[in-house]
Amino acid sequence: MNTVAVETAMRQIADQEIRPRFRALAEDDISSKSSPNDLVTVADVEAERALTPLLSAIEDIPVVGEEATELNPALPEVLATASAAWTLDPVDGTWNFAHGSPEYAVMVARVAGGDTDAGWILHPETGDLLRGGRALAPEVVAGDGTVTPIDTVHDAPARPLSQLRGMATLTFAPGPVAEGLAGLTMDVNEITPPRMCAGWDYWDLVTGTLDFLMYFRAKPWDHAPGAAIARALGFTVRHLDGAEYRPGDPGRPFLAARAQEWDALAAAITARAGGAF
Template sequence: MIVDNSALEAVLAGLAEVGRKIVIPGFTGRADLGIRAKADEYDLVTDADEAAEELLSRALERVFPGGVVVGEEGVAADPAVLSGLAGAEIGILIDPIDGTWNFANGVPIFGMMVAITHFGRTIAGAIHYPLTGDFIYGRADKGAFYRAHDGAEAPLRVAAARAVEDMSGFVAQPLFPKHEQLDLARRSARFQRTTNFRCSAYEYRLIAQGSLHFSLNAGLKPWDHAAGVLIHQLAGGHAGLLGGQDYHPGETEGYLLLGPDPESWQTLREVFTGQG
């Protein structure tokens, strides 16, 4: 197995170390964040993002020699880096600070994400919450788990399916084209509640642990979703694109829907496509 127990533990340890050394000090010492905009004023990068990605990349390259590192900030500097993922025996996807807007604005809802791929298929993923010191993680042959800061673990399990009007979830409405947002808001009103944390790391946590039922996302950057989708699926959930295709980390177009099981996923899909 490419990601054995020792490799997985090294991934978790690397996330924890970088969180302690860079991310937490960056958040608590906000005057020196070096905040810059990328695509727009809501798409931010900080000095902490770049430093965390560099340090975590070096740590994971030691765990997976020869692995192709695809980091959010590295791709921002050179988009061609992403093209090497599908053909790589070992791919290392890094989101050094997921929820950078929250992080940069003093909102303590952010995380760190790593996914390991094998020829473009996700085989392991981990999400770390540095402020609380805990994790969710999954390995294709092991399952999905929550690990507390003291090392205590529990299996993750998605929520049971319910009727549409009794389900709650995440809808990343601002990521959808403007001309689709009004219809999306109307369809979202059919559910008990929808929200958006501006942070995939926490959204995946809540649906993988069964606190909420579904999520709908656009803007499919692989570092935002590869780890979370695997963890959600290993916790019993079902994922796919609204167009009907399976999700994989190389898929950057379309809308990604996660639900409790295939049947409820289809019901959710009908709501969001206007068929139900």
């Protein structure tokens, strides 16, 4: 796996197709998908169009991109059947990007045997790139090439729930479940709002700003990269019924947390949701 080529391609397309359009979008450069808050911009489309062939040239495997899936909804099924595939989110956090916030990302993952293999998360406006996977050491690569390893959590002591700070995205939770999970704030130290960009949420998790992440919608391009990196650091990423998160298994809520605390968190979440999982 040529990680240097992946990172070079991500930075190249960010500089060519995304950053020049940041805070420079015309009104007709932005449109909605399934809802008024689900945006797509010309930067999303052009970046995916440019980055897809570069990934295929690095390794000739299917590329499951967010924008390509809009045209072919069956495309993500290949993640469960192909021996290997790429996932691609050309602009994760499009709402932020379209509204002038630097909290957006370019995300790529390699999926092998239906499971996360390696992930890359680039923050174009800072130049920092987070990488990691089964055979890829978790590190931050700055824009100047400086590499900083990330400490693993394999040997971290377990802490009580009352000390944990996390993020829970309840937007797609059924009403009664969302109402029940509002009570999770009584079990943990704090529930923070999402950054509207998984590429920043996972960064917060693996660098210790947050202790857990919970999501209700599992689009593969949003979560395969972060899950690969988090697992390489010793985090557990599972559905609340205990099944391992896999990019080809869409739509089910899942929790990412240190292995030492995952079971207690999952039990608290399930209890608050009335056993709905």
